[in-house]
Amino acid sequence: MSAEATNPGAHSRRRGRPRIDLRRIGRAALMGPTARDRLPDAIGHVAEAHRAHHPDADLANLRKAYVLAESSHRGQFRKSGEPYITHPLAVTLILAELGAETTTLTASLLHDTVEDTEVTLDQVRTEFGAEVCYLVDGVTKLEKVDYGAAAEPETFRKMLVATGNDVRVMSIKLADRLHNMRTLGVMRPEKQARIARVTRDVLIPLAERLGVQALKTELEDLVFAILHPEEYERTRALIADNATAGDALAATAEDFRVVLRDAGIAAEVLIRPRHFVSVHRSRLKRGEMRGTDFGRLLVLVGEDADCYGVLGELHTCFTPVISEFKDFIAAPKFNLYQSLHTAVAGPDGAVAEVLIRTHQMHKVAEAGVIALGNPYVPLEPAEGMEPADGERADPTRPGWLSRLLEWQQSTPDPDTFWTSLRADLAQDREITVYRADGGMLGLPAGASCVDAAYAQYGEEAHACIGARVNGRLATLSTVLSDGDTVHLLLAQDAASGPSPDWLDQARTPAARIAISSWLQSHPEGAKIPAAAPRRAAPVTADRRAAANAVVDLPDATVRLAGCCTPVPPDAVTGFAVRGGAVTVHREECPAVARMRALDREPIGVSWGDAAECRVTLIAESFGRPRLLADLTEAIATEGAAIVSATVEPPSEQRVRHTYTLQLPDAAGLPALMRAMRDVPGVYDVSRTQHPAATA
Incomplete structure (x- = not known):
């Protein structure tokens, strides 16, 4: 497949970003370094794009980084035949257009030098400082000769850990992958597909979570072209056949301008063509496409309040589609995105989708964390106070990244990490729940109380027995909603552990990894779930409790009946069941009478010396x-x-x-039941006597 066939670049041109002639850049690069007081011609486009966002930027480090990169990569060529230096130049230009600050651009120019040339990290640190060195190290791949098949997952693990300390690492990686995807056509089809799948499963979700929509949308289109060529071609033809579709939106845009001008609201109204994947999804959702379905209207204003002013005017003067309204300004998405979404219907029934945001919101919507500049600048001191030494602000360390960094420490196996990473990144929305102690937990949408337990308590959550959600008792399988308050209840029995059912209730890798690890190390110790909706399931005694039964049947396995949960010094009797085991019941248990009526032969049972026991009590x-x-x-x-x-x-x-309880001494059972009856509101406490199947 040719580079052109894998590169749906039309949408980039529609957005007004001119394509750069990399061959011309390559020729300029081969001319070598220029005089020390001049900026090399090859990075003129980078400097121009950078100065558009940072007019006062000092370009000295950019010049020095280019000189080092060009000289170290000299003689290396890409598979396309272009000088290798064109790749770091293109990556740096992508970041410069998105508004990245100088340190990021400097590291971007050098990002392949340590991996592919004789340049060392110590040299980068000496010439450009610790921050640039950290960024270059963060995106440097691990060698296959050292890691074999684990090189790719372990490289991503390394990059994610580095991103946890400085999100600019992932910014460079995303731009690097975008340029590689743009030029993927020279690769073998099977390699194109493999790279595209990793891009789809890992890089695109990361771009979404970091809010870098400009990179995400183009990566989506490039992946779409490679993995679904027939659907891509059908979509391309559909867009080509509707080249004049923008006319319908243009008329609506002009109507918007008139209304907002008359209302005294300074606003810019633009047409935003949908990218290929967006058109494809709209076609699947709506079937037949109208002209207004090929784009959206973007209204840009100066202040937050103006956004709501625009919304009021549009809903007053046009017919709003209320079901399409979303307020991501009052409630921003977890990836920093802010905007008002609405839609209006025209006289002919055509619906135009509308985005309303400030210019700053638009910058962040396009570039995400890249638009925030350096997130590690010192905090602004409060009036009359000095900042603490070394204290830094970090607005770009979202909850999902913190969770990812925590659970990856529990997955030394590369395959498990790779599978868990893809599963984690597949979660496309985040919720916030509030803890009973006043703290907050960030969780993926669809998370349950099990996920909340492990997010709050780590491995201590093995002892979780239930929860209160918004003040009401809830099972651990309860799915949480954004804004819920959750109070998790832990058993005091340190030996208790999770149920296998919890694996079906957990959405987060952290919870699933912790549960799986415990179950693997305790194959016989999983507890019966505490999440049964109406009453506890019959509880079979564990080996410690069974060690209290002495039976008249040599080598028999002993089980304490769940229907009556006998404990010392209850009078007990036993009955043989399938598999050679003996089930022990209290003498007054109704099951004993039923089995005797069936002429089942009782087996003599007596209590041994051990006093520890397990019992089920019902409190009315x-x-x-x-x-x-x-x-x-x-x-x-x-x-x-x-x-x-x-x-x-x-x-x-x-x-x-x-309650199913573990008592250190059966003699304490009467006192325990009295203590429970003394609780205000409790009028009876009894041993469980629910019906049991015939043994």
């Missing part, structure tokens, strides 16, 4: 605030550990709590 109570907290406090005071707990929905102001 009147509903009131803090009842659950008071009951769990009473249980903890008596030295019992909660293994699982469920609460049935209130009925006629009455609530039933079911």
Whole structure:
């Protein structure tokens, strides 16, 4: 596939960004360095784009970086036949057009020198300083000779860790991948497809999360052309056949200008053509495309308040499509994006989508974190105060990145890391939930209480037994919504662990990795889920509890019946079940009478010396605030550990709590039950006696 076929560059030209003649840059590069007081011709475009965003920028370091890059890459060529220096120049130009500051551009010019030439990191640090050195090191690939098949995932791990300290590392990597994708046509088709898949699964989601829409949209189109060539060609033809589609939007745009001018609102109204993937998605969603479906109207104003003024005027003078309204100014997206979205319908029923934002919002919408400049400048001191030494501001360390950096530490295996990274990045929206202690947790949309537990407590969440969401008891499988308040309940039994069911309820890699790790190291120790919706499942005693039963059947496995949960010194009897095991019941258990009626032969059972036991208790109570907290406090005071707990929905102001508890000494059971009955609102506490199947 040719470079032209894999490069849907028309949308870039529609946005007004001229394509740069890399061959001309290459020829200028080959001319070598110029006099020390002149900027080399080859980086004239970079300097021009940079000065457009930073008029007072000092270009001395750019000149020095270019001279080093050109001399070190001299004699190297890309597969396309162009001098290699054209690649770092193109990457740097992409970043300059997006408004990157000088340090980023300097590192961008040098980003391949350590990897592909004799230049060392120490040399970069000596000549350009620690920040530039850090950025260059962050994007330098790990050698396949050292890492083999793990080189790619481990390189991305290294870059993500570096991005956690300085987000500019990923900015350079995204621009690097964009230029490589633009020139991918010289590669073999199978290599094009492999690179495109990694771009789709990793780089595009990262561009989205960092808010760099200008890079994200072009990467999407390039990937689309490679992985779905037939759909891409169909979309290209559709756009070509509707070359005059912009006329419909142009008429609406002029109507907007008149309305806003009459209202005294200074605004710029532009037409934003949709990129290839956006047109493709619209076609799938809407079927037949109208002229207004090939683009959107962008209204740019000076102040935040003007955005709402524009919205009011448009909704007053045109027919709004209310279902299309979204306010991302009051509630910005997790990737810094801010804008008002709306749509208006024309007399013929054609709908025009509208974006309303300030010029600064537009800059951030296009360039994301790149538009914020250097995020590590010293904090502005408060009036009358001096800043702390070395204190830096970091507005670009979002919650998703912090979570990613945390869970990757638990995945030394490259394959597991690579799979988990792609799964994490597939989550396309983030929510914020509030902790009971006043803190906040950032989680992906669709996250459950299980995810919240591991986000807040790490491996201590293994002991989680339930949650309160917005003040109401909830199962751990409950899916959280943006703005929820979650209070997580932990058992005091340090030996308790997660249920295998939690893997189906967890969305975050951090939770899934922690749960899987515990289950692998405790193959026999997974607890029965505490998240049953109405009552606790029958609890089978673990080996410690079973070690308290002495039976008249040699080598038999002993199980304590979940229907009556016997504990010392209960009078007990046993019955043989399939597999040679013996199930032990309390003598008064209804199951014993049923089995005797069936002429099942009882087996003699007695208690041994061990006193530790597990028991299930039911607390009947009147509903009131803090009842659950008071009951769990009473249980903890008596030295019992909660293994699982469920609460049935209130009925006629009455609530039933079911607890499975581990007691260090069975003799303490009566005192525990008295303590629970003494809790205000509790009118009865009993041993569980729910029906059991015939053993």
